[in-house]
Amino acid sequence: MSRAETPRRGSRSGRAGIRDVAAAAGVSITTVSDALNGKGRLPDATRRHVREVADRLGYRPSAAARTLRTGKSGLIGLTVTTYGDEPFTFTEFAYFAEMARAATSAALARGYALVILPATSRHDVWSNVALDGTVVIDPSDQDPVVSELVRQGLPVVSDGRPAGALPVTAWVDNDHEAAVLGILDHLADAGARRIGLLTGTTTDTYTHLSTTAYLRWCERVGQDPVYEAYPAHDPCAGAVAADRLLARPDRPDAVYGLFDPNGTDLLAAARRYGLRVPDDLLLVCCSESAVYATTEPPITTLSLKPRRIGTAVVQLLIDAIEGVESDQPVEQVIPTELIVRTSSERRSPRTTVSPPRSPEEG
Amino acid sequence: MSRAETPRRGSRSGRAGIRDVAAAAGVSITTVSDALNGKGRLPDATRRHVREVADRLGYRPSAAARTLRTGKSGLIGLTVTTYGDEPFTFTEFAYFAEMARAATSAALARGYALVILPATSRHDVWSNVALDGTVVIDPSDQDPVVSELVRQGLPVVSDGRPAGALPVTAWVDNDHEAAVLGILDHLADAGARRIGLLTGTTTDTYTHLSTTAYLRWCERVGQDPVYEAYPAHDPCAGAVAADRLLARPDRPDAVYGLFDPNGTDLLAAARRYGLRVPDDLLLVCCSESAVYATTEPPITTLSLKPRRIGTAVVQLLIDAIEGVESDQPVEQVIPTELIVRTSSERRSPRTTVSPPRSPEEG
DNA sequence: TGACCTTGCAGAAACGTACCTGTCAACGGG
DNA sequence: CCCGTTGACAGGTACGTTTCTGCAAGGTCA
Known part of the structure; x- marks a missing residue:
């Protein structure tokens, strides 16, 4: 049988897709996408109608599909050094916690989320998550993870000036x-x-x-x-x-x-x-x-x-990700107190x- | 012109895809996929050859595509409560830091990574990341985020027994x-x-x-x-x-x-x-x-x-994600010291x- | 009445992978 | 010689979006 004769049944896989919304609203997929993303040329009536139908069906766009299509995941890696098996060290608890907190807030405010990724983690984990960029805390001299990320063309911003000739996109540090x-x-x-x-x-x-x-x-x-x-x-x-x-x-x-x-x-x-x-x-x-x-x-x-550092690092990284020609220098020194x-x-x-x-x- | 006459040029978009590897190795896409993922019936010679070619081209599988195809992202949400704008509170620093550390380690050991997601965060951030499940710390009585996640059919494990009738998959707490x-x-x-x-x-x-x-x-x-x-x-x-x-x-x-x-x-x-x-x-x-x-x-x-709690929470969650019929109870009480x-x-x-x-x- | 633009929408091609369904050769037994 | 089996692969579809490219209908102007 030809595939034209087997149209997808609504919500085949449990969750409603954009197709189901389009069918329910009596419009095309394009129209649904445009309506929900605020793009295209649509009258407000159509936009409202589509939004309403989508709500009714409980439609949630698939993050994976969007990422695949757009190439942007909205995820930022937060790379921490490790001693032994444990990510980040006891000594740095308070610093790390404050820094991570500020970084999380700053990322969130711009629509990004943070993924915790120990530098020494299994390679398969690294390659299994689609990152738009990475914040790396205190990169070591010849950090293989950082080099790898840079080689992939991902922006990398480090907390702490990079040792050696580590080619990071930007860094933030104290004097x-x-x-x-x-x-x-x-x-x-x-x-x-x-x-x-x-x-x-x-x-x-x-x-x-x-x-x-x-x-x-x-x-x-x-x-x-x-x-x-x-x-x-x-x-x-x-x-x-x-x-x-x-x-x-x-x-x-x-x-x-x-x-x-x-x-x-x-x-x-x-x-x-x-x-x-x-x-x-x-x-x-x-x-x-x-x-x-x-x-x-x-x-x-x-x-x-650490709050100022966490914020600055994330801002620099997102600027780099989004191609914003930042007026901030790519090397920022935060005063201590x-x-x-x-x-x-x-x-x-x-x-x-x-x-x-x-x-x-x- | 017909699309048959415009074959993809190698590494059109900069990064090498599975197609490029297949072409370079002189095999089909299926063979590459099977060889790299250890599936299918292939002689070791072919497997090694494909792996080598993939290495040479610096091939990294696209996490987004894999997630789209398999429905698994390898990402676990770590939901923290918020006071004001800041994720997690000062009071809980040490507890949270230790708990998050253990959770990160445990997740990593099983091939998962953690995404920090404040409970009150913008909805678009939540829906923009493909999660396999979520750990939620101290869920409030009628947490809309948790309800939403459960309704999506995602496993949710909470640190702290859920208040009210919050339908979590499992929980871990002290007595x-x-x-x-x-x-x-x-x-x-x-x-x-x-x-x-x-x-x-x-x-x-x-x-x-x-x-x-x-x-x-x-x-x-x-x-x-x-x-x-x-x-x-x-x-x-x-x-x-x-x-x-x-x-x-x-x-x-x-x-x-x-x-x-x-x-x-x-x-x-x-x-x-x-x-x-x-x-x-x-x-x-x-x-x-x-x-x-x-x-x-x-x-x-x-x-x-908190270390034991973080570990237990993640184990329970991943068991639920992978459909492991855990012999652990879904409600675990960790002794205090x-x-x-x-x-x-x-x-x-x-x-x-x-x-x-x-x-x-x- | 064309020529031309604008509006409102639809079709269809990617994105890169995984996996189901063949296909083809070699082989062995009756 | 035929048939079933098995190994080693290739083809092609589906995952769910975004977005480029149409394409009619209606309006404007010469």
Whole structure:
């Protein structure tokens, strides 16, 4: 029998298709498509009628078919680095959560959704999802996933400037050197004579830039570097490293910790050694966590502004996807924010009357 | 001209398709498909040859086409509740991050990826992504999104037992009543005479069940309830509520806080009122955060085991998607874990010599 | 009355894959 | 020699859209 004699029965596969809507509305498929997508030249009456019939049938356009036809899926990959089997690390929880939250919002506002894709994931998963582009967090030096994506012609925007010659479409980052130098100056201003650093053994850009900045600052002011490095993805190692740092014979009288849990770890270590904060030890750490506002004493933190980064990254990516000639530069530097609290407050105030508020407060 | 005379040129649209591979390998499209997907009856030589040619051409199958054809996208929605514009709330950061992490891993291991989709998101985003199923966190009473998904015949598994008659495929939850009762007994054992509760004003199941359990416990032991409720999604309100609770004339001598930041907030409030923990005030809060291990003093926490929940939810969902007749029940209760620390340790030890180590330590 | 445009819609060709249905050769048994 | 079987492939259709290209009917203008 010829196929002309076997017309599709309505809703053959359960769900109503555009054909069923067309048949029910007594118009052509084209008209339905145009009516629902606001295209074509149709009188409002037809448009309304089609919309109404579609509603009545509970018609939902097939995302797969649309993607196949248009080449756009409306999906953005969110690539996170992994340690071991787990996506994203404990250390970065607060940062990642805030960043992902902002990215999700920003993407959503422009009609995109985010797909979580660990960088080391099975290749078949990567190739099984149609992405319009990808946000990659802290890409490693020769990330094969990123190279592959770029080779496929997909836009890739990275959070953190790409190491090496990774050819990303755009990137967003903080000025980590400036942030570290600012903190060291802040601590020195507060009376620190020997500033220590709690850093990581990993080779990512953040750790590397921050450590280098510290070493350069030490050289400039003529201080011997005092630092301990530990594998940042191991939460227990951080406590041990904090302890080691304060147990050294050349114990620092101020410490900056590069990672989120360093603040509580250093505080605990200080208590063990009977050091008062900030009297005997000034403390600053890089964190997005709110707990440091209520610790005893509250701890000064550096915020990397993950919300702004997440938003900026997504905007850049979607601009690239949609071919918008953005007036934004493709390399954006987001300023950090130092939230000064008791743990780094001036050791010997020159006066007992309250000093004028610095612009950093409030 | 007839279309037979316009054969497709190789890689017309930039990327190589299955046709190009077939042409280059000198076989048919069917053979390529079978060879790459491990189906059909092909000699190994042909299979290897096709695979090699595909590799050489950098062939990547189109996820959209595959999805359209097979009806499976390999994508799972991760629906989070929203407060205001932002997906998921600050209060649930640690819980959500851990849960999402475990869910991502579990999905990945079975070849699926997660799409973050706030429940209140624009409808066009929801309908623009082809989902095989959805995980929904803490579905509200009459969640329109969930109803819609179920009506489309998609499997929906919820984290948290569904309120009302929400027809989810399966759910995973803790036994919140039992957990609260256990904590109250634990505090009473430690010498608490009047136990207070820091709870929320929202109507979600977790808050409701926990508060009810508290009230019932009070009734049973004959204690007047002492609690403060605040909008849990507002981080500042938590500190105020903690303060209010300790400022009451009928001040409790032990407090359980239902939300993650309650521990530090209560600790700070206790300091303001000169209360020593645990001597004057026993403290427990529900949290997944590691900071409570290093506060002064360390605070006893209840863990809801988000990793286990995330894993279980995804397994149930994928079983439903793939039609696996799971031997797991469709309603799973994950046990909670009370991590006992100094803040809830027995007030008047019977002896001054160090007690034997309890199995919970270490 | 043509020539020409505009309006309102229909037909049909992709998009790239998976899979059902042949087809053809080789082979073996009766 | 015939028939059934099996291995190794090719053809072609369907998945559900979007969109390009018609194509009549009606209006306008010379």
